Amino acid sequence: MLAKTVSILKWCALFIIAAQLSACGEAPAPQAPMLPSVIVNTATTKEIQSKSVIVGRTRASEDVTIKSQIQGQLLKRAFIEGDDVKAGDLLFEIDPANYISKLAQQxxxxxxxxxxxDVAVMNWKRGRKLLPDGMISAQDMDELTSRKLTTAAGVVQAEAAVQGAELQLSYTQVYxxxxxxISNAKVSIGDIITPNSEMANLVQLQPMWVNFKVAEKKLISAQQQFSQAAKRKVEISDIVISLRLPNGTMFNETGYIDFINNKVDAATxxxxxxxxxxxxxxxxxxxxFVTLIIESPIKEQALLIPQAAVQEDQQGRFVMVLNEQxxxxxxxxKLGERFGINWRVLxxxxxxxxxxxxxxxxxxxGIKVKAVEQELVPFQDSQSAPANNDVN
Incomplete structure (x- = not known):
């Protein structure tokens, strides 16, 4: 019975081995290699307006340092520090007593x-009447004429001294x-003020100027662009300038260029x-410190590609292009400036x-790929500005 059982097990083992050998002999069906999948975008020509983002600094259109022109004790400050004042408003009053006295003397x-x-003129007139009759000599007449001219000059001198005294008296009130x-007061009531003492600072906030600088490379490009614009009757006043405040919000006004220096700074x-x-x-x-967004008045056609497609190596910037296969x-x-998330292709x-x-x-x-067209989502640039920056 045991021998019969061993014989059955041997036959089972031989059957299993034969089945495995049969399975190993069958080759699997070949499968096609998987193509790498990539997302593609189509280079498109669009109408653009060049923009530049430049950092600038605000400056008051008028910045006046209020200084004393005379010496005396400060009696009054007539403004609230940090308040807005109008031209002609009284700001300070200096003790006028000494200057009133000097004016009275003059x-x-x-x-x-x-x-x-008056006496010299009367004597001169009398001499003119007596001279033809020989009652006075010519020398005496010359002396009368000299006296008249000297006293007339003395009047002019005295009048000028009076005007000077009146002017000094007017300086006791600072307008x-x-x-x-107006800034804070630099002097206090009771101080002895001397000539050229700084008393306060006054700035004009309307209009406000923004100073910025353009690199010479950008300058040449802008000049070439405007030489073409001149043929289209485009003026520099047509350039629209927006402004971004330090907190990132956009200023609610647009500005214009009102001054361009006559030479490039050799140092910078x-x-x-x-x-x-x-x-x-x-x-x-x-x-x-603010950010200026300068928009060109000229519209032109440009070929744009997404920034994500651009790579760079020792040969320069490049993109991977798919042919018809x-x-x-x-x-x-060769790329130009950036517009949001896109590069301009030159x-x-x-x-x-x-x-x-x-x-x-x-x-x-050289390899073949499976191309999937990119689904474009509208891009909203909250800053409304391109990416190309001109740093001062």
Whole structure:
């Protein structure tokens, strides 16, 4: 019985081995290799307006340091520090007593000079009548004429002294030369003020200027662009300038360029330029760092590609292009400025060509890929500004 059982087990083992050998002899069906999947975008020509983003600094259109022109004790401060004042408003009053006294003295001197002149004129007239009859000599007449001229000059001198004294007296009251915002007072009531003592600072906030600088490379490009614009009757005043405040919000006014310097700074290779904003709400103050967004008035056609498609190696910037057979080609491209998330293509690519924007790490030139068209989602740039930056 045991022998029969062993025999059955042997036959089972032989059957299993035979089945395995039969299975090993059958070759599996060949499978096609999986093509790497990439996302592609089509290079498209669009209408653009060049923009530049430049950092600038605000400056008051008028910045006046209020100084004393005389010496005396400060009696009064007539403004609230940090308040807006109008041109002609009284700011300070200096003790006028000494200057009133000097004016009175000069007026008395003037009266004496007038009296001397009147007497000299009368004597001169009398001499003219006596001279033809020989009752006075020519020498005496010359002396009378000299006296008349000298006393007349004395009157002019005395009048000038009176005017000077009146001017000094007027300096005891200090008025605002312009409308603007006044600083804190640099002097206190009771102080002895001396000539050229700084008393306060006054800045004009309307309009507000923004100073910035353009690099010489950008300057040449802008000049070439405007030389073409001149044929289209485009003026520099047509340039629209928006402004981003330090907190990232956009200023609610647009400005314009009102000054361009006449030479490039040799030390920095930049050209100083100034923009002007009305600043009606007086939101901007002098000394702020702000961002200017300068939009060209010229519209032109440009070939744009996504920034994600651009790579760079020792040969320069390049993109991966798919031909009609979905095969990958490496293409060296020359790029211009950026517009949001897109690059402007100057050369190396044609309108309508497909470029790889995602899956670049899986491909190389010459291989075939599975292309999936990119689904474009509208891009909202909250800053409303391009990416190309001109740093001062």
């Amino acid at each position: 007026k008395a001197v003037l009266k004496q000079a007038l009296a001397s002149r 605002a030369p312009i409308s603007g915002r 290779g930049t050209l100083p330029i100034r923009a002007s904003f009305k600043n009606e709400a007086k939101l901007m103050l002098p000394g702020l 979905d095969e990958v080609e490496k293409r060296i491209v 050369s190396g690519l044609e309108d309508g060509e497909r470029i790889v924007v995602d899956g670049l790490q899986k491909i190389r030139p």
